[in-house]
Amino acid sequence: MAIKTFPLLLAVLAVLLVAHTVSSEEDIDRSGLLFIENPDTNPEIISPARALLDSPTSRRRVCTAAMCQRVCRALYYRFGRCNINRICVCSNF
Numbered sequence: 001m002a003i004k005t006f007p008l009l010l011a012v013l014a015v016l017l018v019a020h021t022v023s024s025e026e027d028i029d030r031s032g033l034l035f036i037e038n039p040d041t042n043p044e045i046i047s048p049a050r051a052l053l054d055s056p057t058s059r060r061r062v063c064t065a066a067m068c069q070r071v072c073r074a075l076y077y078r079f080g081r082c083n084i085n086r087i088c089v090c091s092n093f
Contacts, residue, residue, distance in 0.1 A: 034077060035047070036072075037051075039088040040062050054087075061085070064082070065080075069081075071090070
């Protein structure tokens with residue numbers, strides 16, 4: 001009896017693993033905008049208000065177009081660009 005239940009148990013575990021993987025991928029919010037400070041050296045997700053109101057000289061920020069695009073693509077956003085405050089802005093539009 002134990003030999004027959006082992007494949008069934010293995011199949012149930014495989015289904016649960018697939019279901020968990022699919023649900024965790026859907027939990028990522030890919031809509032709207034994401035603001036990332038210093039995507040190259042020390043990435044930190046910041047609030048939209050802080051991203052838009054801070055002056056670019058208040059801190060040393062580094063934002064290159066290539067690095068911003070790579071970070072945004074890794075986070076499942078379509079586009080990545082640096083704004084005037086040298087903050088990486090990820091978006092799907």
